[in-house]
Amino acid sequence: MRIESWKNVSVSEICHSLKYGTSKKSVSQGKVVVIRMGNLQDGEIRWDDLAYSNDEEDIEKYRLFSGDVLFNRTNSSALVGKTSIYRGDYPAIYAGYLIKLDYDHSRIIGDFLNYSLNTIRAKKYYNLVKTDGVNQSNINAKKIGAYKFAMPNIKEQIEIVRILDDMFAKEQQVKQVAETVVEQIDLIKKSILSRAFRGELGTNNQNEESAVELVKEVVEKSVEINNKPKTKRTVIPEEIKSALSSSNEEEIIRLLIKSAPKAVSVQMIMSISKKKFELMDALRSLEQKQIVIKNSLGEYLLKR
Incomplete structure (x- = not known):
């Protein structure tokens, strides 16, 4: 992978068009889902709090295909610019506060474009070019089209996406394990409190550790950890x-x-x-x- 060979390209250079979504009112039940700005979460489509459409003209005009990338052009100042990829889970069209980036599939893959538009660098750009209103901010198609990012060839894009997907999957696994541990600790804490208020923490059983001893043990371990010498930070010449x-x-x-x-x-x-x-x-x-x-x-x- 030769980073020096990557090209700086603008969104408009790698897109055939930047298409705004439907402005028609959605309904609570219908034939296809209308993806709205709230459904764009962490680079993916979140399939809850859904709205629908029965409008045949809109369904034909704004139909999404797996791999399509959606950009949120209007939202709060903090959330405007979030981008997600549609993976074809359910038939769907997209609402007017979103822009579909109709990219050239021969030059860039959807996942790489999606990752590129969710970087801190991209978000700094959105913050610079957004137009702020009373309650919402806006980034029009011309401004998102002008955003430039580094783009390798297709083969390298596929490898980068594979690495990122693998790392994010591992991160999610660690997060789930951590959440499970926190839940277990919370249950233990509740159990101890419950026993404390029932007067059951003190016991005559000599083989059972008292609550006081448990607290002492936790404190001692905490002090031991805090007193450990800190790892010396590597000095850069x-x-x-x-x-x-x-x-x-x-x-x-x-x-x-x-x-x-x-x-x-x-x-x-x-x-x-x-x-x-x-x-x-x-x-x-x-x-x-x-x-x-x-x-x-x-x-x-x-x-x-």
């Missing part, structure tokens, strides 16, 4: 640090310094943060500055 322009670049450099003289894989670099596209931008910038180099295996090293 000043001649390198002065050339860096973001915290992501700094984190990549720290990882390379820690791993030296061994090279670091793209996957390891991507594990630094869940903001994968920001990391790719930072890695590309470091290559352009000739601070890092890539070996024949596609792994990265700090240029000495």
Whole structure:
């Protein structure tokens, strides 16, 4: 994967058209779902709080196909610009506050476009170009069409999406495990409180640990953890640090310094943060500055 070969393209360059959705009123039941701005969540379509349409003309004109990317042009200042990909779960059309990005499938894949428009960099751009009203902000088709981002070839796009999908899936698994643990802790806490108010925490059973001892144990472990020496942060040489322009670049450099003289894989670099596209931008910038180099295996090293 050669980041220096990526092209900077605007949304309008890789789209045949940017189409606004239907302005007709939806109904509570009907033939097809009308996707509204509230259904766009975390890059995907959320299938709850649905509205519908029976209008045959609209169904034909605004019909969505799997892989279509939708941009939220009107919303609150914080949410305007959110983007999601439609995966064909249910027959659907889209509402007027959304824009369908009718992209060139021979140049870009929907998932890569979707990820690109949900980056922090993209959101900073939306914040700059949005027009604020009394309760809502707006970004028209011309402004989203002008947004530029780095685009590799199709083969590299597929690999990047595969890596990101895999990492986000693992992140979701960890999140679910964490939520389960929190729920279990909450149940234990409720059980202890219930026993406390029933006067059941003190016991004559010598083999059973008292609540006081449990609390002491927790406190002691907490103190032990807090007293552990903190890991020393890797220092970046000043001649390198002065050339860096973001915290992501700094984190990549720290990882390379820690791993030296061994090279670091793209996957390891991507594990630094869940903001994968920001990391790719930072890695590309470091290559352009000739601070890092890539070996024949596609792994990265700090240029000495």
